[in-house]
Ligand SMILES: Cc1ncc(C[n+]2csc(CCOP(=O)(O)OP(=O)(O)O)c2C)c(N)n1
């Protein structure tokens with residue numbers, strides 16, 4: 001005989017998979033056993049992929065990475081108590097970056113709450129305003145299950161996570177939801193009979209009509225693509241005849257309107273100073289120049305609502321719209337001058353490129369020398385070639401700078417790969433130096449935490465290698481503290497799929513981002529080191545070994561290039577020593 005708990009769990013998981021859910025992440029626990037065992041049955045039947053993690057904090061971010069890659073809500077199953085709270089960081093990130101997640105938390109039945117029962121706290125509402133939809137389901141009792149009611153509940157959870165309602169209308173932001181389910185003894189039974197599949201994936205259609213954006217008569221518009229803006233930002237920049245400032249994780253960092261060295265240009269009165277209208281896509285977080293431009297007097301701001309919970313509006317006075325459509329003023333009211341727009345964009349693009357080249361030459365004079373072949377006539381061609389090679393070899397033996405690391409990673413990444421960027425210095429380095437390239441880049445920029453980065457990247461790797469036969473390598477670039485913060489996510493239990501993942505760690509022995517704080521100039525260096533830099537001497541090779549990962553040290557540019565393109569039969573840590 002099956003227990004009501006197991007029957008309910010089977011019905012719920014059947015309904016969730018029917019609604020489109022494909023991934024379940026779970027951690028062991030007693031109260032959640034019916035859900036976990038049912039999930040395992042669905043996996044055996046080929047109707048779900050199950051990922052098991054001991055630490056719920058890892059599990060939460062793994063689910064976030066899976067959902068970020070697939071666009072489908074992933075489900076996280078936890079037992080009761082602190083287990084649920086361990087999902088909080090991932091739930092907050094999902095809320096702020098608009099990633100669909102379904103938290104399925106197991107709980108005690110009502111009669112056992114509020115009496116000091118073991119491992120029991122107030123779970124519904126634990127995530128406060130970070131979840132848009134919470135249901136507290138009474139413990140199933142014996143008797144027939146109302147499968148239709150369960151199906152309706154599951155469909156509602158999926159639709160809400162996707163930012164709509166169960167009738168298919170898309171109105172809110174995507175994000176996390178919580179389904180808290182109580183279970184009473186017997187908490188499960190071994191016998192499992194799976195309900196037949198009735199697939200009916202939830203599809204949501206946008207409801208809002210796009211807002212018209214007119215091409216300006218005197219060119220003065222700039223398009224800003226923040227995190228997760230998507231390719232539309234690039235298309236709109238072209239249609240508007242506007243330069244495009246696109247952050248490295250925008251998904252719009254490509255195309256003929258892309259501007260390099262945008263920080264310097266935005267600071268310049270002849271460039272940033274001439275902007276009169278800004279159209280913002282995504283969530284900009286990487287520079288101070290963008291918020292400063294958006295809050296300047298005389299700048300009209302149109303924000304196209306991004307996936308996260310809050311529209312990006314530092315001036316609190318932007319026109320926030322759901323979608324845009326570029327239109328041209330009718331010829332009667334002064335037609336648009338295409339040549340003027342071409343000149344406006346051209347100035348930004350060319351000046352940005354020159355600034356970037358000048359900065360590269362300043363930082364790395366040897367490199368610029370080595371790549372320019374001298375044409376002196378009094379030396380034999382062979383001698384010249386030998387000299388060129390000597391310099392090239394010298395260059396490859398040089399230690400790696402942050403810039404070289406950023407460039408190397410960008411160079412080896414292609415559209416079938418995935419690139420994940422941790423918070424801190426290195427994502428800013430990429431943002432400042434890498435050229436346009438249409439490749440998938442993810443970063444947890446909802447709250448820009450250094451937590452959960454390894455787990456997020458693991459989720460993206462696992463989903464891409466499952467769904468796309470042509471999927472390449474997932475590379476995640478992190479600082480050393482970012483790796484150490486989430487080192488527990490390197491734990492892959494026996495039987496768990498091993499991700500095709502390279503964790504590229506720029507190891508400078510602590511958090512060097514804080515060396516750039518203004519107070520560093522006047523505060524005690526010892527105190528700054530102790531409480532901000534937080535030095536360590538962790539042996540990353542030993543750590544990798546302990547978790548059964550490969551470890552490769554890349555101390556020169558040649559070693560780095562080699563390490564990044566080598567084939568590994570499992571996950572690898574590529575450690576790049578960097579100077580503080
Ligand atoms: C969860 C969390 N805690 C603290 C911070 C603040 N923080 C931002 S960057 C950083 C240090 C990162 O150091 P590391 O990963 O080594 O990168 P580096 O700056 O050295 O390149 C910290 C602690 C944060 N963003 N998220």
Ligand SMILES: [Mg+2]
Nearest residue numbers: 479480510511
């Ligand atoms: Mg560091």
